[in-house]
Amino acid sequence: MGTDKLLVALAGQPNCGKSTLFNALTGARQHVANYPGVTVDKMVGWYRYGDTRVEVVDLPGTYSLTSYSPEERVSRDFIIHDKPSVAINVMDASNIKRCLYLTFQLLEMEIPVVLNLNMMDVAKNRGIIIDQAALSWQLGIPVVATTMNRGQGKKDLLAAIQAVADTKKSQSPVRVDYKEMESYLRDVQELLISEPNLVDTYPLRWMAIKLMEGDETIQTLIRKKASRHEQILTKIEILRDQFEAAFDEKTEMYVAQCRYAAAEGVSRPCLTRAAKSGIARPAIGIRDRTRFA
Ligand SMILES: Nc1nc2c(ncn2[C@@H]2O[C@H](COP(=O)(O)OP(=O)(O)OP(=O)(O)O)[C@@H](O)[C@H]2O)c(=O)[nH]1
Ligand SMILES: [Mg+2]
Numbered sequence: 001m002g003t004d005k006l007l008v009a010l011a012g013q014p015n016c017g018k019s020t021l022f023n024a025l026t027g028a029r030q031h032v033a034n035y036p037g038v039t040v041d042k043m044v045g046w047y048r049y050g051d052t053r054v055e056v057v058d059l060p061g062t063y064s065l066t067s068y069s070p071e072e073r074v075s076r077d078f079i080i081h082d083k084p085s086v087a088i089n090v091m092d093a094s095n096i097k098r099c100l101y102l103t104f105q106l107l108e109m110e111i112p113v114v115l116n117l118n119m120m121d122v123a124k125n126r127g128i129i130i131d132q133a134a135l136s137w138q139l140g141i142p143v144v145a146t147t148m149n150r151g152q153g154k155k156d157l158l159a160a161i162q163a164v165a166d167t168k169k170s171q172s173p174v175r176v177d178y179k180e181m182e183s184y185l186r187d188v189q190e191l192l193i194s195e196p197n198l199v200d201t202y203p204l205r206w207m208a209i210k211l212m213e214g215d216e217t218i219q220t221l222i223r224k225k226a227s228r229h230e231q232i233l234t235k236i237e238i239l240r241d242q243f244e245a246a247f248d249e250k251t252e253m254y255v256a257q258c259r260y261a262a263a264e265g266v267s268r269p270c271l272t273r274a275a276k277s278g279i280a281r282p283a284i285g286i287r288d289r290t291r292f293a
Helices: 018-026 070-082 093-108 120-125 132-139 154-167 179-192 204-213 216-225 229-247 251-270
Strands: 005-012 030-034 041-049 052-058 086-092 113-118 128-130 143-145 271-274 280-282
Touching: 005 018, 005 070, 005 093, 005 154, 018 030, 018 041, 018 052, 018 086, 018 113, 018 154, 041 154, 052 154, 086 093, 086 154, 093 113, 093 120, 093 128, 093 132, 093 204, 093 251, 113 120, 113 132, 113 154, 120 128, 132 143, 132 251, 143 154, 179 204, 179 229, 179 251, 204 216, 204 229, 204 251, 216 229, 229 251, 251 271
Parallel strands: 005 052, 005 086, 086 113, 113 143
Antiparallel strands: 030 041, 041 052, 128 271, 271 280
16 A cells, blocks of 8 residues: 655765666656755655645755764755655765765654665766675665666655555664674763653663764754753763763774775675676675675
């Protein structure tokens, strides 16, 4: 049984083909709207899939989902507040490792994600062979390959969106291992857990990571929503200071390094570069099926 209405967000790096996909999905059924308080255009459209009307929002291109630029803020706020049924993470298939940085952040927001490997023609021309099943298994989410400027793979993508929306079961996607910071993240989550306004609304682990990074937007959110906000934020500041003193590293740098390590770990067993002789060889390491993290 299809759901009657779905909200789908297209997220991905600049220039990876989001708007090409948006146009392929929605055709002429689209308009420009506004995000509150910023000049970034909000592209909204819709399509019908069986009995389901699917609203699509083409988010601005971003490499990350921090609050440093209006594009990142807009994308992040949309996902966290509008809670789309599915996020399509559009990715340049010739550049997977770099793009996974954003994927991990989408997954931390506990939103169902379909990974769309677009630009498969470019990847193929560069001799990059992607083991899609391995990538899907490593990440714990569906992966669909497309060359969207030629419409290739669109049917599979439509079916994957619907399947994820229909399943409703919570996925068990991969988690970045923040190693030495994990115990600090648990402490932050303990502080947040007694605040019903937060717990019922936002993913706890995501908030904990953001707060350890020192994200000011999330600090403001805590001030607005948590009754014991001063106490919570003071304790988090102490935890941040303790971490930085113990590991001689800025917390946001440490978080970024863990994400890059996770991207390396996930992508390595899935990528092969075709040798000039035509015999495939591993792109950046030995192929194995050990799931990362
Ligand atoms: N070779 C190839 N080109 C593609 C594919 N999909 C899209 N393109 C082209 O890539 C360019 C960028 O596509 P867009 O759809 O504008 O990318 P975008 O992600 O919306 O870009 P921003 O809005 O700037 O973030 C366009 O010239 C597209 O025609 C593909 O699968 N293969
Ligand atoms: Mg675009």
